[in-house]
Amino acid sequence: DTAVSQTPKYLVTQMGNDKSIKCEQNLGHDTMYWYKQDSKKFLKIMFSYNNKELIINETVPNRFSPKSPDKAHLNLHINSLELGDSAVYFCASSQYRGAGNGYTFGSGTRLTVV
Amino acid sequence: AQTVTQSQPEMSVQEAETVTLSCTYDTSESNYYLFWYKQPPSRQMILVIRQEAYKQQNATENRFSVNFQKAAKSFSLKISDSQLGDTAMYFCAFMTIQGGSEKLVFGKGTKLTVNP
DSSP states (O other): OOOEEEEOSEEEEOTTOOEEEEEEEOSOOSEEEEEEEOTTOOEEEEEEEETTEEEEEOSOOTTEEEEEEETTEEEEEEOSOOGGGOEEEEEEEESSTTSOOOOEEOOOEEEEEO | OOEEEOOOSEEEEETTOOEEEOOEEEOSOSSEEEEEEEEOTTOOOEEEEEEETTOOSOOEETTEEEEEETTTTEEEEEEOSOOGGGOEEEEEEEEEEETTEEEEEEOOOEEEEEEO
């Protein structure tokens, strides 16, 4: 199936730990994104990569570091996890940068920090 | 900065009836794109409909249609013949293209419940 896939779907961890979320898309898109959805369902962009190049970096703490080994993958590593990091993290992708195409989203990773 | 406002946190409708979800946005750009996304309890984000700002014709996708009023910066979603499967969070979103980058900005969402 063509899709954006994220792993894991659920992640429960203790404060202070370091964790990673992986994202892969097989749609041939050239741009990938990370969004955070908070407990009130508000979605906010964190990062955007185009062909492995960082395009958008919102005011996200340095503890969050995206890594794009190739244009089909965009991983998110989080250091020293805090309670406030608990959220659902969505990966997304799009094609034809500048064409206003909608994003295709992954199914999300629910991160719970205890 | 662009902002998207959805003034209805929650709505409900009876099955088979029609419901309209409101969305307004604020921008100084002339070229932009507008979207409605659906997020059912499964958490998946699903693109419902897309509108290009330079097109006056309102977009339609089967039972879903929009009322795009560019001067008023309004972009409402009409769902006709509501079905139980339409129960979901609905997000209005706005995208501009600036300097070779594009960013999708979301409203806070409207929770729609379709009652049998």
